[in-house]
Amino acid sequence: MSQHAEHHITPIKTLVQVIVALFALTVLTVVTSRMDLGALDVPLALAIALTKGALVVSVFMALKYDNKVNAVVFGVGALFVVVFLVFTLFDTAFRGDLSSTTKGTIMEQEAAEEAILEREPDASALQFNRSNE
Amino acid sequence: MDLKPDERTMASTAEHPAHLQHHFVSSDQQFDAAKMGMWLFLITEILLFSGMFVAYTVYRVWHPEVFDGMAALLDWRLGGLNTLVLLASSFTVALGIHYAQVDNRKGLVTNLVLTFLFACIFLVVKYFEYSAKIEHGIVLGDGFAPHGVSHGVDYATYDVMFAQQFFSIYYVMTGIHGFHVLVGMGLFAWITVRAVKGHFTSAYYTPVELCGLYWHLVDIIWIFLFPLLYLI
Numbered sequence: 456m457s458q459h460a461e462h463h464i465t466p467i468k469t470l471v472q473v474i475v476a477l478f479a480l481t482v483l484t485v486v487t488s489r490m491d492l493g494a495l496d497v498p499l500a501l502a503i504a505l506t507k508g509a510l511v512v513s514v515f516m517a518l519k520y521d522n523k524v525n526a527v528v529f530g531v532g533a534l535f536v537v538v539f540l541v542f543t544l545f546d547t548a549f550r551g552d553l554s555s556t557t558k559g560t561i562m563e564q565e566a567a568e569e570a571i572l573e574r575e576p577d578a579s580a581l582q583f584n585r586s587n588e
Numbered sequence: 589m590d591l592k593p594d595e596r597t598m599a600s601t602a603e604h605p606a607h608l609q610h611h612f613v614s615s616d617q618q619f620d621a622a623k624m625g626m627w628l629f630l631i632t633e634i635l636l637f638s639g640m641f642v643a644y645t646v647y648r649v650w651h652p653e654v655f656d657g658m659a660a661l662l663d664w665r666l667g668g669l670n671t672l673v674l675l676a677s678s679f680t681v682a683l684g685i686h687y688a689q690v691d692n693r694k695g696l697v698t699n700l701v702l703t704f705l706f707a708c709i710f711l712v713v714k715y716f717e718y719s720a721k722i723e724h725g726i727v728l729g730d731g732f733a734p735h736g737v738s739h740g741v742d743y744a745t746y747d748v749m750f751a752q753q754f755f756s757i758y759y760v761m762t763g764i765h766g767f768h769v770l771v772g773m774g775l776f777a778w779i780t781v782r783a784v785k786g787h788f789t790s791a792y793y794t795p796v797e798l799c800g801l802y803w804h805l806v807d808i809i810w811i812f813l814f815p816l817l818y819l820i
């Protein structure tokens with residue numbers, strides 16, 4: 456029907472290329488996670504997952520060829536997920552006193568501990584007390 | 589044409605096809621409106637899952653060594669298999685929509701049935717994973733008490749502080765994701781029956797397109813769950 460002439464029809468060849476890439480990336484993320492990459496482990500796994508997600512969204516969900524307003528809807532939604540995550544971490548990642556039940560803050564406690572360590576020992580405490588002899 | 593009773597009352601002419609609701613100007617406008625509505629719904633789904641992803645991140649930042657250690661108890665082979673199964677199902681959905689767009693009913697039905705079967709495989713694998721854990725005392729809630737040995741894994745060694753946090757997140761996230769897979773199976777059963785009846789053509793395949801979008805989102809959620817829970 457002429458009304459639908461402008462609907463984008465993704466060629467089968469493109470779909471096959473994407474699924475092959477998705478399978479390859481899945482194997483890659485398993486292989487790299489089995490190796491010990493230290494601090495790179497988590498960022499690499501996330502980067503691969505993001506790439507896979509982007510492939511599915513842009514080609515399988517056809518956002519790449521779609522009306523731009525849908526990309527805006529998706530983009531704004533994704534942005535708010537980032538805001539949610541980052542602003543939560545501003546709080547939770549910098550608390551450090553989760554198990555503390557005292558009234559003082561962590562900084563006050565640390566200052567108090569340092570003060571104890573740095574304090575000059577009392578001269579009388581170092582002398583042998585002869586008064587009991 | 590085999591029309592539903594409410595559609596029969598509408599004039600089925602080229603200017604006004606049966607699927608076109610009276611408040612839309614054209615099929616295209618109706619299609620675009622439906623699709624944008626679906627994207628908005630998908631955003632609410634993403635925000636639903638993002639709450640759980642944020643919980644995962646917060647607890648992982650607090651106890652990274654626990655999360656790293658507990659991931660070893662999840663079988664990456666089964667998780668990887670399920671990842672491939674879901675990716676394949678996303679591919680068959682995309683292929684099905686392609687066939688709907690070129691008026692190939694057989695191709696559409698075949699791919700919808702394949703998608704349904706892939707979803708079944710996913711849940712069967714998930715069932716085996718869950719039951720193996722529940723059998724060894726790895727459950728959601730107060731009953732958490734890892735015990736027993738199987739396949740050379742001593743479950744008791746996983747009874748460490750904060751291990752419960754990891755498995756609570758594991759069960760809630762994969763559980764809600766699994767529920768979405770179940771809903772998707774219902775949708776695909778419905779869509780397949782309609783496709784067999786010949787309800788969809790290149791001029792009208794909106795329900796296939798929207799169910800496809802939903803299914804791809806379920807796939808994307810799993811793309812993130814797999815490395816976060818099983819690998820790192």
